[in-house]
Amino acid sequence: MKILIAEDELELQDSIATYLERDGNVCERASNYDEALYKIDLYEYDLMVLDINLITGSGLDILKQLKKQRSETPTIIISANNSLDDKLEGLDLGADDYLTKPFHLAELNSRIKAVLRRGKFGGTEMIEFNEISIDTNSRTAYIEGTEMSLTRKEYDLLLFFITNKGRVLSKEIIAEHLWGDHSDLADNFDFIYVHINNLRKKLTNAGAKYIRTAYGSGYKFIED
Amino acid sequence: MTKSPKKIRLVQKTSKTFLWISVALMLGSSIVLYFYLKTLLQGEVEEELRSTEARIESSLHDQSGVYQLPPVVEIEKVPLLQSEILKDTVIYDPSQDEMEEFRELSTYAQIDGENYRITVRSLVVESENILVAVIISYLIITLLVFIFLYYFNRNSNQKLWSPFFNNLEQMKTFSVMSESPLHLMDSEILEFSELKTEILALTDKVRSDYKNLKHYTEDVSHEMQTPLAIIQAKIENLINSENLDEQQFSQFTSIQKDIHRLSQLTKRLTLLTKIDNNQFGNIASLDIVQVMEDTVLGFSEISNSPLVIDTAAPITVKMDPFLAQVLCTNLVSNAIKYSSGKNAILVTSGPMEISISNPGHQALRRPEQLYDRFYREVEGAKATGLGLALVKKICDLYKIGIEYHFEKERHIFTLNFQR
Numbered sequence: 072m073k074i075l076i077a078e079d080e081l082e083l084q085d086s087i088a089t090y091l092e093r094d095g096n097v098c099e100r101a102s103n104y105d106e107a108l109y110k111i112d113l114y115e116y117d118l119m120v121l122d123i124n125l126i127t128g129s130g131l132d133i134l135k136q137l138k139k140q141r142s143e144t145p146t147i148i149i150s151a152n153n154s155l156d157d158k159l160e161g162l163d164l165g166a167d168d169y170l171t172k173p174f175h176l177a178e179l180n181s182r183i184k185a186v187l188r189r190g191k192f193g194g195t196e197m198i199e200f201n202e203i204s205i206d207t208n209s210r211t212a213y214i215e216g217t218e219m220s221l222t223r224k225e226y227d228l229l230l231f232f233i234t235n236k237g238r239v240l241s242k243e244i245i246a247e248h249l250w251g252d253h254s255d256l257a258d259n260f261d262f263i264y265v266h267i268n269n270l271r272k273k274l275t276n277a278g279a280k281y282i283r284t285a286y287g288s289g290y291k292f293i294e295d
Numbered sequence: 296m297t298k299s300p301k302k303i304r305l306v307q308k309t310s311k312t313f314l315w316i317s318v319a320l321m322l323g324s325s326i327v328l329y330f331y332l333k334t335l336l337q338g339e340v341e342e343e344l345r346s347t348e349a350r351i352e353s354s355l356h357d358q359s360g361v362y363q364l365p366p367v368v369e370i371e372k373v374p375l376l377q378s379e380i381l382k383d384t385v386i387y388d389p390s391q392d393e394m395e396e397f398r399e400l401s402t403y404a405q406i407d408g409e410n411y412r413i414t415v416r417s418l419v420v421e422s423e424n425i426l427v428a429v430i431i432s433y434l435i436i437t438l439l440v441f442i443f444l445y446y447f448n449r450n451s452n453q454k455l456w457s458p459f460f461n462n463l464e465q466m467k468t469f470s471v472m473s474e475s476p477l478h479l480m481d482s483e484i485l486e487f488s489e490l491k492t493e494i495l496a497l498t499d500k501v502r503s504d505y506k507n508l509k510h511y512t513e514d515v516s517h518e519m520q521t522p523l524a525i526i527q528a529k530i531e532n533l534i535n536s537e538n539l540d541e542q543q544f545s546q547f548t549s550i551q552k553d554i555h556r557l558s559q560l561t562k563r564l565t566l567l568t569k570i571d572n573n574q575f576g577n578i579a580s581l582d583i584v585q586v587m588e589d590t591v592l593g594f595s596e597i598s599n600s601p602l603v604i605d606t607a608a609p610i611t612v613k614m615d616p617f618l619a620q621v622l623c624t625n626l627v628s629n630a631i632k633y634s635s636g637k638n639a640i641l642v643t644s645g646p647m648e649i650s651i652s653n654p655g656h657q658a659l660r661r662p663e664q665l666y667d668r669f670y671r672e673v674e675g676a677k678a679t680g681l682g683l684a685l686v687k688k689i690c691d692l693y694k695i696g697i698e699y700h701f702e703k704e705r706h707i708f709t710l711n712f713q714r
Contacts, residue, residue: 080521086528093535151520153562154569155617173524173558176531224596239534241544243551250597252562255555256628257597286544289534 072096072117072187077107077133078149079126087120090176091183093237104128111137116144118183118190121166123150123157134164145186149174175244181234200233201294202279214277224249225270232282232292239285240292305456310449317441321434329430336422337398341381344400347415355406355413365389366397369414376403376410383419395420458482462491469498471505472571512568516561527554556679563681566621567668570688575615582609583619583712584644587651590623591642600634600653602627606644610712614693622689625682626651626708632678633706641705649710658701665699 074096078084081102088098099116101107104127111119111133119137123130134146145167150157158169167186170179188196188207196208202215212219212229221229231248232240242263246254249263257263267290271282285291303311351368362370366386379402388395397416404411458480465477477498479491530547533539539547569575584606591602612619630640630653638654664670666687669680690697696711 080525082525083521083528086525086532089532090528090535149524151517151524153520153565154574172520173527173554176528239544241534241548241551243548243555244531247555252559253594253597253624253628255552255559256594256631262597286534286539287541288548289544 073099073114074183075099075101075107075110075114075116075119075144077101077110077119077125077130078122079103079124080122087176087179090180094180104130104133107133108136111140111142111144115142118187119144119146120179120183121146121148123148123152123161131161131164134161134166138165143190145190147179147182147186149179175247177231177235177238177240177244178248180238181231181248184234198230198233200236200281202277203229203233203274203281205230205233214274214279217277219273219277221270221273222266224266225273228266228270229274232290236281236292236294238291239289241289245290306449306452309452310445313445313448317445321437321441324437325430325434328433329426332426332429336426340398340417340419340422341400344381344398344415344417348400348402348413351413351415352402352404352406355404355411367416369416371412371414373403373410373412376405377412379403384416386416388418455484458484458487458491462487462494466494466498471501472573473502476502509568509572512564516565516568519561520558523554523558527551530554560679560681563679563685567681567685567688570618570685570692575618575692577615577617578613579616580611580613581616581619583612583614583623583710584609584649586616586619587623587627587642587644587649590620590627594627594631598631598634598640600631600637601639602631602642603639604642606642606649608644608646610644610647610649612693612695612712614689618689618692622686622710625686626710629682629686630706630708633672647712649712650707652705652707654704655701655706656704659699659706662699 074091076084076087076091076098078087078100079102084100084102088100091098099110099114101110104125107121107125107130110116121130121133125133130148130150134148137144137146146165147168147170148161148166149170149172150161151172153171161169167189168182170182185207188198196206198205198207203212204216205212207230210223210226212221212226227249228245231245243254245263245267246257249266250257267282274281281292281294283291283293347368351362351370354362355370362368366388379400381398381400383396384399385394385396387393396419398419399414399416401412401414404413459482461480462477465479469477477495479495481491482488530550534544534547588604588606591604595602627640627642630651633655634640634653635656636654640651640653643650643652659665659672661670661672665672666683668684671678671680687697689695690710696709696713698709698711700707700709
């Protein structure tokens with residue numbers, strides 16, 4: 072995938088690119104408003120990660136320009152502003168998702184994949200991983216064609232693991248993905264452990280063992 | 296502590312003083328006038344008596360006949376001459392047929408070899424009447440003058456002080472959050488004008504300071520999110536790099552936890568500031584009981600203690616839906632955080648009331664500080680210390696009553712929507 076990262080904080084831009092490039096994506100970078108405008112004008116991207124507060128202009132204007140060009144490049148806004156109005160304005164202008172800083176790269180990655188699934192590539196709502204297949208439309212998972220009975224959180228977990236396969240996911244990252252702002256509550260009581268354990272059991276019973284423990288307290292979804 | 300004196304209005308106070316002084320002046324001057332007039336009148340009467348006596352004496356020289364006109368004039372022959380007597384006396388007045396008070400002058404004179412006692416009298420009543428008439432008219436005139444002065448004074452005082460009173464009212468309604476400066480009345484009186492200038496300078500300073508503080512909080516919160524995002528992104532790349540050991544990994548995840556906490560803190564600070572700035576104008580009618588039920592459901596799988604809902608009829612309130620959610624979320628997460636043991640957290644509703652209670656060992660030591668920013672009852676608790684401050688802020692915004700009490704080993708928060 073060819074992804075444009077429009078972010079004026081070079082360190083953040085770099086970290087995002089590093090994370091995404093590991094999955095074989097090609098990341099182009101734009102460090103200011105004009106560069107971003109220039110790039111969307113010249114090239115076609117599969118996706119754009121767009122910071123709203125670019126140092127020389129507003130990311131929302133870039134989004135407007137993009138839509139004016141009738142480009143179908145899906146966009147994910149990243150912003151330091153948590154306000155609902157900004158979020159709504161961004162989505163109204165045609166952004167596909169909105170992430171508030173600070174965010175986990177794994178979270179960004181899973182949002183990117185979700186946006187791409189819904190995007191121009193035929194809207195393949197099925198994710199395949201060896202014998203596991205997930206229908207993101209009906210939110211059901213199958214192992215070798217047999218439906219798994221998963222709770223909502225277990226389904227979310229499985230999807231999160233598969234979209235971030237090969238990555239180390241700490242409990243903090245998982246908790247924030249599942250419970251957002253209230254993840255600190257969940258963290259105190261080890262609810263993640265319970266959910267992961269249940270999901271693991273369901274996978275192992277069906278013969279799939281992909282969830283590995285990493286460094287004692289983290290997790291990794293990995294091919295055998 | 297010294298007891299503060301009773302408060303009285305300025306105009307009332309000056310009027311009261313004026314009244315007392317007027318009464319004292321009126322009484323004092325009347326008394327002085329009374330005695331002065333009295334001596335004056337007495338002198339007058341005495342002079343009259345003497346002149347009558349002199350006339351009688353001279354008439355005795357001219358004619359030997361003894362002239363009598365009792366009780367006003369009495370002439371007697373006496374054997375011895377004595378010194379004159381001036382006194383008040385009460386004798387019978389045949390013309391009035393009653394006892395009357397007279398002023399009496401008795402003199403002795405030797406006329407043509409005979410000794411006479413000449414007694415002349417004058418009715419005191421007459422002079423008394425004059426005295427009383429004068430005093431009464433004096434009292435009436437001064438009373439009228441004082442009444443006039445009183446009202447005149449009061450009115451002019453009110454007019455004089457009106458810029459002061461007006462500005463005082465303005466100051467009472469002053470809010471640091473207001474956008475426009477105070478509209479104060481100017482006055483031709485130098486002190487009032489100076490006061491006005493000083494008040495304006497002071498309130499403008501307070502307003503601008505408050506505004507700066509608000510922006511500062513918002514800016515700091517914003518500015519903090521980006522570096523936090525960088526740290527977080529770097530840590531995530533680090534934990535995905537090779538050659539990490541368990542200890543390093545646990546250090547990194549602990550940093551992730553702190554980043555989350557810091558980010559929550561700034562989010563809530565921003566939210567508090569936004570409520571202060573009145574940035575939530577999206578008012579909708581909603582059933583707060585429903586919002587509470589949804590919130591509880593959302594939390595049920597991350598709560599260590601079971602959450603039990605027992606709600607009754609819906610309660611419709613007009614408020615921002617987002618803030619309604621924040622209100623319920625913070626109350627529930629607070630209950631979960633500070634719940635001890637495995638006993639249930641109870642959410643109940645009544646008519647215009649929602650209560651949420653969680654088990655606890657003892658009542659809060661300083662319940663009055665419960666809603667203060669960064670107040671934590673338990674040291675080291677992993678809370679931002681802003682949850683209940685937010686709850687209180689939202690309650691204040693929509694005039695929802697909130698109460699805390701401890702009963703039967705439970706911390707109970709009650710929201711009252713009656714107000």
